[in-house]
Amino acid sequence: TKKFRCFVRYLFLVIVAIIGLIPFILIVLTSIKTTVDALAMPPKWIFTPTLQNYQNLIASIDFLKSIKNSLIIGVGATIAATGLGITTSYTLTRFRFKGDKAFSYFILALRIVPPITFVIPYFLIWRSLKLADTYFSMITMYVTLVLPLLIWMIRSFFAEIPYEIEEAAMVDGCTRWQTLRYVLIPTVIPGIMASATLSFIFVWNEFMFALLNTGRNTRTLPIEIYNSLGYYQLDWAKLSSSAVIAIIPVIIIIALTQKYIIRGLTMGAVKG
16 A cells, blocks of 8 residues: 555665664764773673863864864865856856866866875975965865865856856846856755865875875874774773764864755756
8 A cells, every 4th residue: 555655665765774874873972981891892882971072172272283283174165166166157057168068077177186196296396385284374275175065056056047147137237257157056055055165074084195285284183083093992981972073073163054955956857
């Protein structure tokens, strides 16, 4: 019957959701264990919870500084890349010039190339320019990494808007910049927010480039967590609490932009 099929469908979705949440649940449970309980084999499921791990992290100046660095670099790179992505995407969809298609595919090729290819060149460039371990170098580097994704995503949203809407706005006296600012951007803001959110998550979690290009001044949260690994023994309780704290900003941003992400990822999926 229809009700039975509906029940089976929702039951399947609940099971999938629970399976997906198991790693996060285990991390949270481990983060409120003592070091001894976290290392116990077999794992302890009944234990006295403690917040000492979180208190130690909050009291750590280096850990707090790494969170600040990640926020500054992540937000700065996302805002800069989104601004460039909007203008570049608009140019590629509304203007025709010699080599425009080749330029578009060149941007896409930058996304296809394995990121590790650029690690050493960036390392040498920042050292030669004496910009190593600075916010400017990190933000610039991440802008170049996420810009191809932003351009191609936002470009697809602009392409869905009929050009007649722009013509009507310009007939009413709007300049091309005003048309972009007051007509097109508000129309595709869900797509822009979805693209920007994905870019921020990438920068927030990025490890490889940060490992070689950050130092004491700009060390990000993934590098700080990596540096807390012991040579002879892993403090699973400390690592788990660090992971939980690292996940919180991403959860907050996704919660705030959820409606934009859903609308943005489904824009253009249905045409009527």
